[in-house]
Amino acid sequence: MKMSDRFCISAGTLAILIASLSAAFVPVASQAQTSGAATWTPPRATYSPPRTPWGDPDLQGVWDYQSRIPMQRPAQFKDKPTLTEAELAQLAKTPPNQDPCGVGTRKDVPCTPEQLADIGAYNEFWNNRNFLADNRTSLIVDPPDGRFPPMMPEAQKRQAEIQKTIGTFDRQRYDSWEDFPTVTRCITEHTPNGPQGYNSGTLITQSPGWIVMFRERLDTRIIPLDKRPHINDYIRQWNGDSRGWFEGNALVVETTNFTDKQIIGGGAGSTIPTGIPFGNIRLIERWVPVSAKRMNYYATITDAKTWTKPWTFMLPWERDNTYQLYEYACHEANIGILNSLRGERLLEQKAAEAAAKGAPSSDQTSGGLIGATEAAIRSKLGEPKAVDYNGARWTYETADGVFVLYLFFAEGKVKIATPNDLPLNAVKRR
Amino acid sequence: MGNPLKFALMVLFAVTTTVAQTPAGQTALGPNQLQTQIRRLPNGKPDLSGIWQALNTANWDLEGQGGGPSPVLELGAIGAIPPGLGVVEGGKIPYQEWAAKKKQENYKSRLKLDPELKCHLPGVPRATYLPYPFQIFSSVSQGKERLAIVYQYSYARREINMGKATEAPIDSWMGWSNGKWEGDTLVIDVSAFTTPILLSPEGPPSEHWLDRAGNFHSDALHVIERFTPLGPNHLAYEALIEDTKVFTRPWKISMPLYRRLEKNVQLLEFKCAEYTEELLLGPYRKQPNK
Numbered sequence: 001m002k003m004s005d006r007f008c009i010s011a012g013t014l015a016i017l018i019a020s021l022s023a024a025f026v027p028v029a030s031q032a033q034t035s036g037a038a039t040w041t042p043p044r045a046t047y048s049p050p051r052t053p054w055g056d057p058d059l060q061g062v063w064d065y066q067s068r069i070p071m072q073r074p075a076q077f078k079d080k081p082t083l084t085e086a087e088l089a090q091l092a093k094t095p096p097n098q099d100p101c102g103v104g105t106r107k108d109v110p111c112t113p114e115q116l117a118d119i120g121a122y123n124e125f126w127n128n129r130n131f132l133a134d135n136r137t138s139l140i141v142d143p144p145d146g147r148f149p150p151m152m153p154e155a156q157k158r159q160a161e162i163q164k165t166i167g168t169f170d171r172q173r174y175d176s177w178e179d180f181p182t183v184t185r186c187i188t189e190h191t192p193n194g195p196q197g198y199n200s201g202t203l204i205t206q207s208p209g210w211i212v213m214f215r216e217r218l219d220t221r222i223i224p225l226d227k228r229p230h231i232n233d234y235i236r237q238w239n240g241d242s243r244g245w246f247e248g249n250a251l252v253v254e255t256t257n258f259t260d261k262q263i264i265g266g267g268a269g270s271t272i273p274t275g276i277p278f279g280n281i282r283l284i285e286r287w288v289p290v291s292a293k294r295m296n297y298y299a300t301i302t303d304a305k306t307w308t309k310p311w312t313f314m315l316p317w318e319r320d321n322t323y324q325l326y327e328y329a330c331h332e333a334n335i336g337i338l339n340s341l342r343g344e345r346l347l348e349q350k351a352a353e354a355a356a357k358g359a360p361s362s363d364q365t366s367g368g369l370i371g372a373t374e375a376a377i378r379s380k381l382g383e384p385k386a387v388d389y390n391g392a393r394w395t396y397e398t399a400d401g402v403f404v405l406y407l408f409f410a411e412g413k414v415k416i417a418t419p420n421d422l423p424l425n426a427v428k429r430r
Numbered sequence: 431m432g433n434p435l436k437f438a439l440m441v442l443f444a445v446t447t448t449v450a451q452t453p454a455g456q457t458a459l460g461p462n463q464l465q466t467q468i469r470r471l472p473n474g475k476p477d478l479s480g481i482w483q484a485l486n487t488a489n490w491d492l493e494g495q496g497g498g499p500s501p502v503l504e505l506g507a508i509g510a511i512p513p514g515l516g517v518v519e520g521g522k523i524p525y526q527e528w529a530a531k532k533k534q535e536n537y538k539s540r541l542k543l544d545p546e547l548k549c550h551l552p553g554v555p556r557a558t559y560l561p562y563p564f565q566i567f568s569s570v571s572q573g574k575e576r577l578a579i580v581y582q583y584s585y586a587r588r589e590i591n592m593g594k595a596t597e598a599p600i601d602s603w604m605g606w607s608n609g610k611w612e613g614d615t616l617v618i619d620v621s622a623f624t625t626p627i628l629l630s631p632e633g634p635p636s637e638h639w640l641d642r643a644g645n646f647h648s649d650a651l652h653v654i655e656r657f658t659p660l661g662p663n664h665l666a667y668e669a670l671i672e673d674t675k676v677f678t679r680p681w682k683i684s685m686p687l688y689r690r691l692e693k694n695v696q697l698l699e700f701k702c703a704e705y706t707e708e709l710l711l712g713p714y715r716k717q718p719n720k
Contacts, residue, residue: 050572052571052572053569053571058571060569060572175716176715176716185703187704188701203589205576205578206567206569206571207568207569208479208569210567212565214578214589220585220587222565222696222697228694231696231698237698238701326599326600326602327551327603327604329603329624331550331703331706338711338714344714345714345716348716
């Protein structure tokens, strides 16, 4: 970890917004693939890593795997698994800063009221952005079109059902902690793990017969290398049950016994889309050392109940000797999830109280302020508690201190009120 | 272990031993016989790799206790407190006067305050004697000695710096660990523990607890742990506990640690954050009738 974000408890709410491609150029070995075969194997590497005294390849140390490459190949790059040097040079002109607006950001333009009202994820300040050089257009290397294989009809139905019952980024509904991604609940990330904005440093330690991986964020994977059988089928774990072995210089790990409780994707580091229970997944991972600094990490996901064929993504891991893993004490300070649920219940309570009294007319609620001038707002609500973004956002609060009202102005008039159903007589006058 | 060369190397490590200091433990085999069975690293130091566990009641009360009823009525004899001799050298923890009172208050509110109840990271030394196994990974390779510990409880973990001692860059729940060898004893110096923060607006402040009886320490805690192999399957564990804010002098706990010898033993997941959600967040779950 390179920032003091040890207590950033809402990691799971950070959507990875991977929009464009890495600017640097390193050719990826051409990949001869047999589409769909469960025995999909990565291209051979000529590099031979040093060995431990007991004869295993020595993969110990800290690795990181930041990437801007999307899991699936965007339509614009159809039939184009890699970019040319010229195309990369063109893309290099696109700054990595993804903040769409803000005075002092690279774009250096004021935000629109809509942009200000959209809280969104953490901005660029929080991201390490230590992207690894890679010229591909998707992390998925098989199927060769760089897209997830088609889903089975039953799995599509199941996915739609699950999506109805849980909170998502698009439709936040928080009845219970189970509506949050498991990262937000401080339980686990996805295994296999994908790119995330920060905290993806991974420490590998080996001892005879074992390899252990400390992911900085939450997960520890302990992998026996003695080809023992898997644990009983009815014991299920968030990170499954892993068995590893070396094939030449490559570490191969087979993982089964995942739990069906893992069903939410979409957050940082996630690889499996929301609505696919992990229980039937058989995961084969391969870490192939390709140079002293780099391993190519391949994850092949097989679940015949969900996809018509297995699929494989590749994410390069790069050694980072300067990266010190810090403790990710997440659950200990997980106030975010508590406050989210409290807030939901308070909103329900207020709505019930309002309904009992009879709904106030729209000119008595904050939504009725839209279109009002600054002077009109002052005469109705008094002085705002705060004015930010060069006057574009005014802040009021309710007399009971529970709710904050934001009014976003454009051309001198209120364009957005958040929330828009707050009774105006609840606003504190100052 | 399919590789015959690898197997031969491991056998070689097992028999390449140095004569070590006389161990403190007493067992059926003579000390020298047991010493020769200690697996060793290429640098001649004991290889502590493996899955270990304390078998005592230290986590109930470091000072020891007679048997007692369950703190939770519904659990009957399942939750009853097992009797156990203490692990504190001299029997009592040397609290400062205010701290002795605080400990009594902690005890009274233990069903609300114990961080174990909430699945908080256990800190050191409590992680060692929680009733769960832990696994040590140790190696010397490419001229670098590495040591990592993973505890089954909450998958708490520690990276032990076996190189030149370094200062903690930041405080943490599990502390900052610098390890070194004194003969056959692994000595780990642990410091830089966090100041607990308020978990919930309504809740009481969390504290660092040493056991379920409310024994506690502050962020000034400094622990010196000593792991000494008594044979291939036993370690002598000692922790010297210093905390000038809470105790009148440094004090020591000691206990044996046992290697878990079951076939194919492994740490299974005990990600207990999940098991506390109903307890900690239950009041804020949407009620079906609302």
